[in-house]
Amino acid sequence: MYDLAIIGGGPAGYVAAERAGxxxxxxVLFEKKDLGGVCLNxxxxxxxxxxxxxxxxxxxKGGEKYGVEANDLSFSFDKMMARKQKVVxxxxxxxxxxxxxxxxxxxxxxxxxxxxxxxxxEISIQEGEIVASNLLIxxxxxxxxxxxPGLDNNDAILTxxxxxxxxxxxxxxxxxxxxxIGMEFASFFNSLGTKVTIIEMLDEILTGMDVEMSAxxxxxxxxxxxxxxxxxxxxxxxxxxxxxxxxxxxxxxKGDKILVSVGRKPVVTxxxxxxxxxxxxRGGIKVDEKMRTNIPNVYAAGDVTGFSLLxxxxxxxxxxxxxxxxxxxxxxxxxxxxxxxxxNPEIAGVGLTEEAAKAKGIEYKVAQLPMAYAGRFIxxxxxxxxxxxxxxxxxxxxxxxxxxxxxxxxxxxYGACMAIEAEMTLKELEQVVFPHxxxxxxxxxxxxxxxx
Numbered sequence: 001m002y003d004l005a006i007i008g009g010g011p012a013g014y015v016a017a018e019r020a021g022x023x024x025x026x027x028v029l030f031e032k033k034d035l036g037g038v039c040l041n042x043x044x045x046x047x048x049x050x051x052x053x054x055x056x057x058x059x060x061k062g063g064e065k066y067g068v069e070a071n072d073l074s075f076s077f078d079k080m081m082a083r084k085q086k087v088v089x090x091x092x093x094x095x096x097x098x099x100x101x102x103x104x105x106x107x108x109x110x111x112x113x114x115x116x117x118x119x120x121x122e123i124s125i126q127e128g129e130i131v132a133s134n135l136l137i138x139x140x141x142x143x144x145x146x147x148x149p150g151l152d153n154n155d156a157i158l159t160x161x162x163x164x165x166x167x168x169x170x171x172x173x174x175x176x177x178x179x180x181i182g183m184e185f186a187s188f189f190n191s192l193g194t195k196v197t198i199i200e201m202l203d204e205i206l207t208g209m210d211v212e213m214s215a216x217x218x219x220x221x222x223x224x225x226x227x228x229x230x231x232x233x234x235x236x237x238x239x240x241x242x243x244x245x246x247x248x249x250x251x252x253x254k255g256d257k258i259l260v261s262v263g264r265k266p267v268v269t270x271x272x273x274x275x276x277x278x279x280x281x282r283g284g285i286k287v288d289e290k291m292r293t294n295i296p297n298v299y300a301a302g303d304v305t306g307f308s309l310l311x312x313x314x315x316x317x318x319x320x321x322x323x324x325x326x327x328x329x330x331x332x333x334x335x336x337x338x339x340x341x342x343x344n345p346e347i348a349g350v351g352l353t354e355e356a357a358k359a360k361g362i363e364y365k366v367a368q369l370p371m372a373y374a375g376r377f378i379x380x381x382x383x384x385x386x387x388x389x390x391x392x393x394x395x396x397x398x399x400x401x402x403x404x405x406x407x408x409x410x411x412x413x414y415g416a417c418m419a420i421e422a423e424m425t426l427k428e429l430e431q432v433v434f435p436h437x438x439x440x441x442x443x444x445x446x447x448x449x450x451x452x
């Protein structure tokens with residue numbers, strides 16, 4: 001008899017397992033593949049590992065601007081891919097060690113929910129049956145494959161999983177979808193010299209990010225050679241040829257490989273969810289602010305809810321479940337969830353964008369400054385450009401949203417998350433001391449510009 005059974009060992013599942021074990025709960029974790037889930041094995045970590053290799057190559061190519069000359073510069077695609085695997089293997093092992101440290105029983109096989117009885121929630125496995133007082137479902141998401149003719153049985157088609165297992169660098173790559181995953185792979189292959197084309201149905205890339213910064217990033221990469229077709233709908237794929245329509249005109253474009261990256265969908269089948277009667281919403285499991293489903297003692301966290309498909313959101317949702325099970329009071333908030341695109345330069349944002357504020361009828365004031373206002377940015381980004389934008393409430397001056405374009409935005413955005421969580425005002429932020437010289441000072445400089 002377990003206090004908590006968890007199905008899925010991704011960021012929601014393994015973080016919840018670790019936290020629950022640390023609080024003295026008896027936990028069992030089911031993972032049919034490798035610990036770490038999509039994020040660690042097929043997403044966040046392998047892509048960032050490859051993007052760092054590409055960034056080093058970019059920096060070496062541009063070294064002359066800093067007085068550093070790299071002659072006969074080259075790269076090894078094979079070694080980049082091999083290092084990616086080494087990093088993943090090391091981190092998967094680290095997650096396994098955490099499970100042992102907190103006495104979590106890990107069962108590496110598929111779990112099948114039999115139902116909820118007076119005994120608890122019954123789960124069958126190959127060796128028999130397990131009963132738990134509580135169940136946390138963290139089955140994650142999978143790549144959504146749109147109903148476009150020609151995607152089936154086509155060796156040229158890749159998802160985020162297959163593209164990470166490529167043995168050779170493609171000379172040309174067509175990416176269907178200009179979201180985060182599409183742009184990150186576009187950045188990586190563009191840096192290595194692959195001809196990259198992005199076809200996006202909407203009128204701008206990176207839906208949900210600040211539109212002005214998305215447009216700036218797109219223009220930066222257009223100068224680097226990426227070709228964009230916005231407001232374009234893919235109608236069919238024939239081998240290596242993609243056909244799309246824009247303004248009633250049909251166009252064909254060819255690529256050695258075609259990455260389909262139009263979003264992800266929650267995994268809600270294959271593990272007996274139907275035996276519980278859990279309510280679904282928009283394709284995912286419906287939960288409340290404590291991650292509870294409509295069935296007592298059954299919770300869900302991570303991508304399977306279909307709400308905020310980010311690893312850090314998943315981890316926090318898992319913590320909310322465990323904190324409540326352990327007798328605390330906790331609930332999930334989504335007003336300060338950061339989003340990052342690890343291109344070169346990076347783009348990051350948290351809180352409301354101008355577009356979201358207008359849609360919600362929220363009155364706000366906005367200030368923005370070029371990243372060049374930070375001395376450290378000038379020192380480390382010769383000829384580079386970027387932007388910091390801050391939104392505050394029109395009446396009280398509380399921070400509503402912060403958006404940044406420029407390196408290292410991913411490492412700075414957490415400060416804005418804390419400001420939003422704490423409902424800090426302009427006056428309070430002006431009293432915070434930032435280290436000098438750092439790029440993070442751009443946040444304070446932008447805040448200062450509201451009043452001066």
